[in-house]
Amino acid sequence: MSDSQATSKNDVIIDNFATETLSSSIKALNAQVALVNGVFPTSALKISFKTNTLRSGISIKPQSPWQIENLVNYAFKFDVKNTGNNPVMLTADVTGANGQTQRRSIGLDVGETAKAYFDLAGFGLDADFGMRDLPPSFKSDERKMIVRGGKKTIDFSQVFSVKLYTETQINANEVVVDNLRIASTGEPNTEFLTKIVDKFGQRADIDFPLKVKSESELRKIAAKELKELSEMQPWPExxxxxxxxxxxxxxxxxxxxxxxxxxxxxxxxxxxxLYFSTGIANARMSNTSTFTGIDYKDDSVRYIDPNDVTPEDSQGIGGDYREAQKTHYVSNATRRNMFEWLPDYDSDLAEHYGYRRKSHRGPIKHGEVYSFYQANLERRYGESSPRSYLEKWREVTLDRMQHWGFTSFGNWTDPMFYDNTQVPYFANGWIIGDFKKVSSGADFWGAMPDPFDPEFVRRAKVTTKVIAEEIKNSPWCVGVFIDNEMSWGGEGKPISRYGIVIDALSRNAQDSPTKAEFVRLLKNKYKSITQLSDTWQRDITSWQALADGVNYKKQQDYNQNMLADFSWLLEAYADEYFRVVKNAIKTYMPNHMYMGARFTSWNTSPEARWAAKKHVDVMSYNYYREGLDELTWGFLKDLDMPTIIGEFHFGSDDTGNPHPGIILASSQQGRAAMYKNYMATVIDNPTLVGAHWFQYIDSPITGRAHDGENYNVGFVTTTDIPYPPLVEAAQEVNRNLYQRRFGQ
Structure with missing residues (x-):
């Protein structure tokens, strides 16, 4: 038996494929499977993934669950090799007690072999440290699989099933797996989060090619790039x-x-x-800060102006906190101990402290933050006048966009770029305020606005007027995104698709303008409450009873007439939202395109996109996969609207970020290869008019303050050094962009 297949007596063997035939517990899921030799020392399983399907892989479910005994810290482990012709992201689902399932993934380059592990029980797994995923808590040559969809607390003393699969593959691919087992992960290091961040915001405990060791080295790297940028030539076409x-x-x-x-x-x-928008989103300081584990007793720092139009995660870095800092205290010792260094409050680099008045998720609801990225800009460029390093950053960023061949910035461009005449950009805003809301039941970023509320209409005008004042009717502004990844309701059960309608119906019309509008529409459609009651097969005694609220959230027996009305009401709701926003934009920015609200593929009902079609100039979607596949995007042919991808990315863990990102690569070279594959599917799609990478800068290792994202998804590191493979891939794509899109 090889070292990679060595097992202890306490390991639970799922399958080592030692028999001549496959176990009956293994089922192919839209994939081809076969036993093969020659890849691993003994027989192994080849999984050939299919395209044009949501999932492709295998499921393993024993007659009775695997019992985990005599193991304290343990993981699902397997050996895997990518034997296909493209990088692949392989996902595992492990189902424990009560039918709860956790997902994790691993990215594999072409030809790469790995020993993968999926944590099931171990130190710190159930704790929330304000990071989307954590570094390993023990030393091993095995590859940690990355959390997908959020961490869950699950009892894995029994394991009921395991799945291995890919999602919406755009290219046929295959892997070979062997030695599937549940095995010990060894003794954990209980100090595994201590002093993991150095003074540059890098991982202190690992090395990687772009890691900076000194300020002089950082300035030398900056000087070299500045010279290269000064010599760049314009793109002649x-x-x-x-x-x-x-x-x-x-x-x-x-x-x-x-x-x-x-x-x-x-x-x-x-x-x-003719213009095609390739670009990078989130070129701004707002999301570069991370919680330090310090808070202030001074309540004044937590005041939020109800008339503010800027959400908390879009607030800048800095401010005068000198008085509040006198009241500082350690609010979270674990986070405080993650840093090797943070500046004293009276030091030169203290201006990169800030304060977050609230967070979206995580153990810290509010507190002090620090931006290592912004501090590194001061280290790189110096400060000849107050915050002059930001002006230099602006200049360098504009030059980079042109040198890398991008035709625009993406969403969430810092307003400091709005007056530039080098690179087109997209303006952005959120409609926030004290207006009524409704719930879809899956409100990840927050409840949905009530567009029939006059206060929402007013706040839409307030937001768009501010944006208009910022862009000053500039022809360099391509268009305007308003809001983002809203919970419109996805495919699936009625409560998932029509959650907004079902929630509104449960409310009192006196308190909910959307509910009042739904009652008005139903009254106009049905001659009597009896007709509505009979059509829906529900006992609604009067129009007043309907107005007071009818709660169908826990019901499942919706008839087709009822679902048809839910669909109609949902489109009426979405239509009003997009109408209100469009009217506000066209009032204050009549020359600029309305780019929509950047739908997601998983939480956007057909009703929402058909409503948007009536009002937006360009449809927008955020889509995190290896590329655009026909199965997911076939609806674009019928929609027949210009459409733009507002976000996509690929990340790796080879530069120290514990969580690579939503779609995983195995290396910086893998990120580059996946970028080119993705962009090819965008450029070749006749409906698409652009795609924007998310984001410009790597997330902080310890998680951005807003929600803990600690992704390696930047074109540049936390020390503002570009990733060469990704830059070269972008230049290659952009060099052939127009000929591929519009040439013969």
Missing amino acids: RSQFGGWKQGPKLAATGYFRTEKVGDKWAMVDPEGY
Whole structure:
């Protein structure tokens, strides 16, 4: 038996594929499976994944659950090799007691072999440290699988099933797996989170090629890049706005617009050239800060102006906290001990402290934050005048975008770029305020607005007016995104798809403008309450009873007539939301395109997109997969609207971020390869008019203050050093962009 297959007497063997035939407990899920030799020392299982399916892989479910005895800290483990022709993200589901399932994933480069493990029981697994995932708590040459969909507290003393699969593959691929087992992970290091961040915001306990060792080294790297940027040449086929100067020239309006050219949708730049938006989102300081584990007793720092139009996670870094800092205390010792260094309050780098008045999720609800990234900018460029390093950062970032071949910034561009005349950008805003809300039942980022509330209408105007004042009617503004990843309701059970309607129906019409509108619509459609009651097969005694509230949240026997009305009401709700926002944008920014609210693929009902079609200039989606597949995106043909991808990314754990990101690669080279594959599916889709990578800067290792994201998804590190493989991949894609999209 090989070292990789060595087992202890306490290990639980799931399958080592030692027999000539597959176990009856293994079921193929839209995949082909076969026993093979020659990959691992003994027989192993090859899984050939299919495209055009949501999931492809295997399921293993024994007749009775695997009992985990005599193991204290343990994991699901297996050996795996990517024998396909593309990088692959392999996901595992492990189901424990009460039918609860945890998901984890691993990214594998072409030809890569790994020993993977999926934590089931161990030190710190159930604790919330304000990070999406953690570094390993023990030393091992095995690869840790990364949490997907959030950590759960699950009893894995019994394991009922295991699945291994890929999701919506765009290219046929395959892996070989062997030695599936549940085995010990050894003795944990209870101090595994102590002093893991150095003074540059990097992982202190590991090395990687771009790691900076000193301030002089950081300045030397910066000087070299500045010289390269000063020598860059313009892209000859591009117009001043990044359009295709060598292509056909259409009507010029002085602003960006859309037009269908042949069978392909396109944007058109202010000079009339065909334009395709490739870019990077979130080029700003707002999400570079992390909680320090310190809070202030001074309550004044937590005051939030009810008239503010900027959400907490979009607030900048810095401010005068000198008085509040006198009241500082340790609010979370674990987080405080994660840092090797934080500056004294009277030191030069103390201006990079800030304060978050509230967080979206995590153990810290509010507290002091620090931006290592912003501090590193001061180290790189110095400070000849107050915050001059930010002006230098702005200049360098603009030059990088052009040098890397991007035609725009993406969403959440810092307003400091709004007056630039080098790189087009997208403006952004959120409609926040004290207006009524409804719930879809899956409100990850928060409850949904009530668009029939006059206060929502007013706040929409307030937000868009502020954006208009910031962009000053600039032709360099491509369009405006408002809100993001809202919970419109997804496919599946009625309570999932029509949660907004079902929730509104449960409310009193006196307190809910949406409910009042639904009652009005139903009264207009049905001649009497008896007709409505009979059609829905529900005992509704009067219109007043309907107005007072009918709660169907726990019911499942919705008839087709009822579901048809739910669909109609949901579209009416969505239509009002997009109508209100469109009217506000066109009132204050008539020359700029409305880019929608950046739908998700998993939480956007068809009713929402059909309502949006009536009002937006460009549909927008955030889509985190290896690329655009026909199964998920076939609806675009019927929708026939110009559409843009607002977010996608690929991350790795080889530079120290404990969580690579939503879609995983195994290395920086893997990120680059996956970027090119993804962009090819976007450029080749006749409906798509652009795609924006999320995000410009790596997340803090200890998690961004808003929600703990600690992803390696930047084009640049926390020390503001570009990742060469990713930059080269972007330049390759952008060099051939227009010829591939519009050439013959």
